[in-house]
Amino acid sequence: TERTLSIIKPDATKRNLTGKINAKFEDAGLRIVAQKRLHLTKAQAGKFYEVHAERPFYDELCEFMASGPVVAQVLEGEGAIAKNREVMGATNPADAAAGTIRAEFAESVGENSVHGSDAAETAKEEISFFFSGLEIV
Ligand code: ATP
Numbered sequence: 571t572e573r574t575l576s577i578i579k580p581d582a583t584k585r586n587l588t589g590k591i592n593a594k595f596e597d598a599g600l601r602i603v604a605q606k607r608l609h610l611t612k613a614q615a616g617k618f619y620e621v622h623a624e625r626p627f628y629d630e631l632c633e634f635m636a637s638g639p640v641v642a643q644v645l646e647g648e649g650a651i652a653k654n655r656e657v658m659g660a661t662n663p664a665d666a667a668a669g670t671i672r673a674e675f676a677e678s679v680g681e682n683s684v685h686g687s688d689a690a691e692t693a694k695e696e697i698s699f700f701f702s703g704l705e706i707v
């Protein structure tokens with residue numbers, strides 16, 4: 571089975587949506603095999619989103635990701651990476667399919683409630699950014 575890294579972003583923890591978002595993952599057959607709540611510094615957010623360093627929204631994105639607590643988690647299941655992205659919906663909530671997390675909860679393209687790894691290689695890197703092997707059960 572596959573694993574992917576998920577983050578419940580500050581806009582969602584602020585609105586007390588952690589449980590509702592986790593229910594969406596679990597209902598889709600994804601198992602939460604690691605989870606922790608933490609408040610990233612802007613530097614840590616910058617390191618996590620390094621791939622976007624050249625994008626115009628990078629500074630705003632790092633500022634936002636450090637604006638409040640996040641919940642980092644590892645989701646496990648058959649085709650977990652694609653399944654998680656399906657449950658999240660499109661980056662921009664205006665384009666997100668009905669029933670997806672972003673359609674129901676996201677506030678804007680920037681403050682869009684969740685992050686999910688986009689490929690096997692990035693999933694591996696992003697999981698080890700937050701978790702050691704012993705913390706994933
Ligand atoms: P994520 O990587 O967070 O799961 P994604 O893969 O759907 O989202 P990316 O293109 O990787 O989207 O962008 C990373 C994050 O940067 C987005 O989730 C969003 O928070 C932010 N972002 C993307 N595009 C914009 C934009 N045009 N303006 C502001 N923020 C943006």
Ligand code: MG
Pocket residue numbers: 686688
């Ligand atoms: Mg992405």
